[in-house]
Amino acid sequence: MxxxxxxxxxxxxxxxxxxxxxxxxxxxxxxxFQGGKVKGMTIDASVDMVKLLVRMAI
Structure with missing residues (x-):
């Protein structure tokens, strides 16, 4: 990527x-979040990102 x-x-x-x-x-x-039962699952997908690393002087 x-x-x-x-x-x-x-x-x-x-x-x-x-x-x-x-x-x-x-x-x-x-x-x-409300105390209910949840059966989560994963799917074969993702969010992919490229980021620019910026260093700031403080």
Missing amino acids: IKQFKKVFPETTDLGAVCSPLRVCPIGAHSD
């Missing part, structure tokens, strides 16, 4: 990649 990003934006350096797997709750949104 970083290689593809560098092809589109060749001037960028110092990149990082993040992958967040998805989870599904088949009975609705956020019932686990």
Whole structure:
């Protein structure tokens, strides 16, 4: 993913990649926060992002 990003934006350096797997709750949104029983499951999908690492002087 970083290689593809560098092809589109060749001037960028110092990149990082993040992958967040998805989870599904088949009975609705956020019932686990209210003490209900939840049977969560994972699916074969994720949200993938490339980020530019920026260091700021304090």
